[in-house]
Amino acid sequence: MDRAPGWPYRDNRFHPRSANRGPGPVITLPIRRSVGRLSATTRRVPVPGRAAGAARYGAALLAGGFLSAAAVVLLGLALGVLVVSPVAGLGLPFLAVMTWLVRPLAAVERRRVRWLTGTPVATAYRPLRGPLLTQVRTLLADTGTWRDLAWLFVQIVAGAVGLAVLAGLLAGPVLAVMTPFWVFYSHGSLSKGTLVLAPLGAVFFAVGWWACPRMPAASARLSRWLLAPGENARLRGEMEHLAETRDETVDARAAELRRIERDLHDGAQARLVSLTMSLGMAEEEFDRDPGAARQLVVDARVSARAALSELRHLVRGIHPPVLTERGLGGAVEALALASAVPVEVDVALDERLPAPLESALYFVIAEAMANIARHSEATWAFVRLWPEPGKLRLMVHDDGHGGADPARGSGLRGIGSRLAAFDGKFTLSSPVGGPTELFAELPWHQ
Amino acid sequence: MTSVVLVEDLVLLRDGLTRLLSTNGFEIAAAVDTGPAFLEAVDAHHPDVAVVDVRLPPTFTDEGLHAAIQARHRRPGFPVLILSQYVEQLYARELLSDGEGGVGYLLKDRVGDVRQFVEAVQRVADGGTAMDPEVISQILARRSRRTQLAELTPREREVLALIAEGRTNAAIARSLVITTKAVSKHIAHIFDKLGLPPSDDNNRRVLAVLAYLNSNA
Numbered sequence: 001m002d003r004a005p006g007w008p009y010r011d012n013r014f015h016p017r018s019a020n021r022g023p024g025p026v027i028t029l030p031i032r033r034s035v036g037r038l039s040a041t042t043r044r045v046p047v048p049g050r051a052a053g054a055a056r057y058g059a060a061l062l063a064g065g066f067l068s069a070a071a072v073v074l075l076g077l078a079l080g081v082l083v084v085s086p087v088a089g090l091g092l093p094f095l096a097v098m099t100w101l102v103r104p105l106a107a108v109e110r111r112r113v114r115w116l117t118g119t120p121v122a123t124a125y126r127p128l129r130g131p132l133l134t135q136v137r138t139l140l141a142d143t144g145t146w147r148d149l150a151w152l153f154v155q156i157v158a159g160a161v162g163l164a165v166l167a168g169l170l171a172g173p174v175l176a177v178m179t180p181f182w183v184f185y186s187h188g189s190l191s192k193g194t195l196v197l198a199p200l201g202a203v204f205f206a207v208g209w210w211a212c213p214r215m216p217a218a219s220a221r222l223s224r225w226l227l228a229p230g231e232n233a234r235l236r237g238e239m240e241h242l243a244e245t246r247d248e249t250v251d252a253r254a255a256e257l258r259r260i261e262r263d264l265h266d267g268a269q270a271r272l273v274s275l276t277m278s279l280g281m282a283e284e285e286f287d288r289d290p291g292a293a294r295q296l297v298v299d300a301r302v303s304a305r306a307a308l309s310e311l312r313h314l315v316r317g318i319h320p321p322v323l324t325e326r327g328l329g330g331a332v333e334a335l336a337l338a339s340a341v342p343v344e345v346d347v348a349l350d351e352r353l354p355a356p357l358e359s360a361l362y363f364v365i366a367e368a369m370a371n372i373a374r375h376s377e378a379t380w381a382f383v384r385l386w387p388e389p390g391k392l393r394l395m396v397h398d399d400g401h402g403g404a405d406p407a408r409g410s411g412l413r414g415i416g417s418r419l420a421a422f423d424g425k426f427t428l429s430s431p432v433g434g435p436t437e438l439f440a441e442l443p444w445h446q
Numbered sequence: 447m448t449s450v451v452l453v454e455d456l457v458l459l460r461d462g463l464t465r466l467l468s469t470n471g472f473e474i475a476a477a478v479d480t481g482p483a484f485l486e487a488v489d490a491h492h493p494d495v496a497v498v499d500v501r502l503p504p505t506f507t508d509e510g511l512h513a514a515i516q517a518r519h520r521r522p523g524f525p526v527l528i529l530s531q532y533v534e535q536l537y538a539r540e541l542l543s544d545g546e547g548g549v550g551y552l553l554k555d556r557v558g559d560v561r562q563f564v565e566a567v568q569r570v571a572d573g574g575t576a577m578d579p580e581v582i583s584q585i586l587a588r589r590s591r592r593t594q595l596a597e598l599t600p601r602e603r604e605v606l607a608l609i610a611e612g613r614t615n616a617a618i619a620r621s622l623v624i625t626t627k628a629v630s631k632h633i634a635h636i637f638d639k640l641g642l643p644p645s646d647d648n649n650r651r652v653l654a655v656l657a658y659l660n661s662n663a
Contacts, residue, residue, distance in 0.1 A: 107482050137493075308555045312532050322534050325507040334536045361480050 020358060036065045060216040063112050068159025070105055071152050074098065078149070099145050106227055109155070113227075115221045124237035125231035142241075143233050151226040162215055169208030176201025176393045245420040252292050252417055256318075263314050271307035275300045323362050331362050332383055340373045341398070344382040353392075357444070360418045361385070361394065364426075367411045368396040368438050376400025376436055387444065394426075394440040402434035448571050451491060453475040453484040453498040454529075455512060459554070464559065470564045479503065481513030488524070495571035496550075500530040500537070511537055522546055527570045529554050533578050539659045549654045550576035550612070555617050561647075569612050575655055576612040597639050605632045606654065610655040 010260045105123075110121040125144045128135040139145055176197040189370025229237070282296035315321065323331040329347035334344035352358065356394050365383055372381050378400030385394045406428045415438075421428055450472045464474050475491035481502055488496065496517065502509040514526040525548030528541065538551050556562050556578065566576040580655050581596040592629040598606065601622075608618045617634070619626040640657050644648045 270503050305558055306557050308553075312553075316532065321501075321532055322536070326536075330536065337535045337539075 012418060015162060031307040051354060060112060060116050063108075064159065064162075064216065064219060067105065067112070068155055068163075071155045071159065074105065074152055075100055075156055077101070078152070087315075097137065099139055099148070102145075102148045102152055106151060109151070109223050110227060113223050116216055116220045117224070121224050122228050122234060124233040126236070127240065147226060147229070151223060154222065154226055157181055161218065166212070167217070169204060169211060170278075172204030172384075175207070176204060183410040245417075245423075248417045249421040252414075260314065262320065263310070266312070267310040269308045271303045273312070275303040275307065277446035278303065280374045285388060319359060320362065323358060326383070328358050328361055332365055332385075335362075335366055335369055336383070339369055340382075341369075341374075341376075341378050341381050344380075346382065346384045346386075348384075351446075353444075357392075357422060358423060361392075364394070364415050364418055364440065365396065367415050371404070372396075372400065375404065376402075376434070378434075378436075387446070390443060390445060391441050392444040394432055394438075396438040397435060397436050398437075400430070402430045402436050403432040404436050447471065447473045448495060449473045449475040449493045449533070449570065450474050450490065450567070450571075451484065451487045451496045453481075453496060453502065453513070455479040455499065455502050457498075463557070464558060467497070467564070467567065470560070472564075472567065481509045481516075484510075484513050485520075487519055487613070488521070489565065495525040495527060495567060495581060495588065497527045497529060503577060505568070508537070511540070515540065517544065518544060523548050523572065523573065524571045526550070526566055527552065529557070533580050533584075535581055535584050538577060538581050542652060542656045542659060545653060545656065547573040547575060551581060552578045553580060554600060566612065573608065574612050575652060577610040577655065579611060581659075582607045582610055598636060602632050602636050602639070604657050605629065606636055609636075609651055610658055611634070636638060641658040 015147075020141070045289065077094070082096060092215075107123075110123065112373050116118045123144070126138050126142045128138055143148070180195055229436065278296045278300035282293045285293040285296060319330055320334075322334045326334070327349075329349060332347055333345050336345045353361070365385075369381070372378050376398050378398035379394065381398035383394075383396050385392065404412075415426060419440055419442055422442045424440055426438060426440035428436070428438050430436040448468055452460060452467070452474060454463060454477070455652050460477050460479070462478055467557070468474055475493045475528065476487040477508060478487050479502065484496065485613060487493070496514065498510045498514045500508055500510045501609075502513070508554055511528060514528060518526060522544065523546040524629055526536070526541070527550035531554055533553055540550050541551060547572055550566055552563070552566060556566070568575050587633065604622060605618060608621060615626050615629045619629045622629070637650055640654055641654050642657075
């Protein structure tokens with residue numbers, strides 16, 4: 001079977017059948033729709049050529065200008081807040097609206113800075129939850145809010161100063177060259193004093209030549225310094241993320257245990273009770289009616305078999321025995337064998353993963369494969385797992401009709417929370433018409 | 447009398463199986479609890495069949511399966527019946543991959559049906575197969591595709607499933623309510639479609655089962 005014609009990537013290295021098992025290629029996926037958080041490092045800003053650089057510079061300058069203009073409007077609003085705040089109950093809503101407007105503006109500036117410098121600017125706002133008043137309180141306590149406001153003021157001042165400097169640098173040489181002519185025409189004689197202006201014009205021009213390309217970079221540095229959260233805010237953001245994923249993990253674990261308890265209680269336990277009853281009754285009947293006793297023993301055996309079968313299913317759901325025995329590679333292969341859709345498996349691991357990681361990845365893959373079998377109408381799929389320095393990467397691809405919506409379906413949410421417990425994340429690309437591709441990565445050190 | 451080596455680490459089950467098999471006309475040559483002990487016992491007693499648990503000490507993974515495959519490697523066709531709390535098609539395929547007969551793979555639950563279990567042990571000892579219906583149903587649950595199996599008619603597939611379980615032609619005829627002559631005809635068609643050359647019928651049956659297990663690889 002050769003699937004090469006259907007293979008969506010031009011680069012054959014990514015083909016799961018290819019022999020390349022080296023450190024693993026860097027795959028840049030055509031991400032059309034994504035969930036979870038994409039790591040910023042996967043997008044690279046290209047180094048511009050000279051013409052592109054000039055265009056970029058002009059665009060950045062223009063964007064900066066617009067930003068400054070917007071900042072002036074917002075500053076007006078801020079002054080409004082100052083004026084109105086003594087009026088009871090009006091200051092707070094104004095401030096909230098103000099922040100609500102500043103954040104997207106700051107976001108635009110972050111994008112501008114990232115676009116100019118190639119490195120993203122970190123954000124660490126505290127999440128807004130609960131009733132409106134609590135949200136406003138969080139907003140006010142967030143240093144990010146105040147950083148944004150500080151940036152707003154600085155942006156206006158820096159914008160104005162920058163504009164003035166730029167105007168001066170452009171107009172300076174022109175004026176220096178024009179002045180002697182102007183004096184000559186109006187007075188009819190050449191003033192020696194005005195000739196001094198010529199070299200001055202040259203100096204202006206040189207300074208302008210040097211400074212113009214550096215100004216956007218300087219403004220970017222300034223904005224980054226103001227907008228990027230401090231170490232504390234970054235750590236707090238990280239801590240909040242950890243707390244959130246831990247809560248999710250704990251909840252999922254608790255729900256799982258409840259389900260197991262219920263299954264045992266209503267299933268195997270109940271059957272064992274009925275089995276004990278049958279055997280007890282058979283004991284009574286033995287002397288009186290051997291035929292009836294035999295029937296009761298048969299019933300007992302049926303119950304026992306059903307209990308065993310239920311326990312087997314339960315165990316498979318908790319931790320599949322084949323995972324214990326064969327590790328992730330073997331277990332995924334067993335999954336593929338049982339799958340309704342032909343699945344190719346390439347698990348490039350030289351060693352067993354730690355048990356919790358193994359189990360999480362198994363259930364992520366099982367969920368993905370179940371989704372493929374259930375919804376995609378795919379005729380072929382592959383699962384590929386490979387290590388890269390510092391992380392593990394997983395790719396599940398199918399040639400089905402696509403259109404999978406990560407917002408719906410608890411299965412994909414389950415995948416997210418299982419990965420989040422290990423600080424992993426995933427993206428899903430599933431355009432209508434297919435193919436569907438799930439791409440996950442999680443930190444892992446050998 | 448058929449002599450058996452029993453490999454099971456749980457005392458409760460080992461004693462139960464010993465009692466069950468010895469009251470049903472088998473001679474227990476040895477009852478051991480690890481893979482190496484099993485291989486030694488096979489060398490020492492030359493049993494007719496081994497009944498082996500998949501999960502054994504010290505690793506409690508698939509030691510039993512590996513030991514069984516090793517035993518068959520040393521003595522091709524050595525009859526082995528694997529018992530397990532659950533069945534994996536993957537393992538069934540590995541067991542049969544040497545193309546020899548005398549392989550069984552059953553859920554431990556099947557021990558409850560004493561007559562059928564004893565028959566299965568005897569069948570494996572005689573070089574036949576005994577695949578658990580659960581393995582078969584795993585395969586049937588899949589849509590079959592782009593394999594030689596896709597060429598089989600539904601009836602032929604039913605017959606093949608019963609062959610995999612280890613049924614004789616007469617038993618297959620009974621369960622499908624057709625004549626044994628019809629069964630032989632179906633089987634001839636199956637062998638033909640799977641491209642199995644005429645040879646010893648028992649061996650061809652094993653190869654057919656293997657093709658069946660491999661049907662989505």
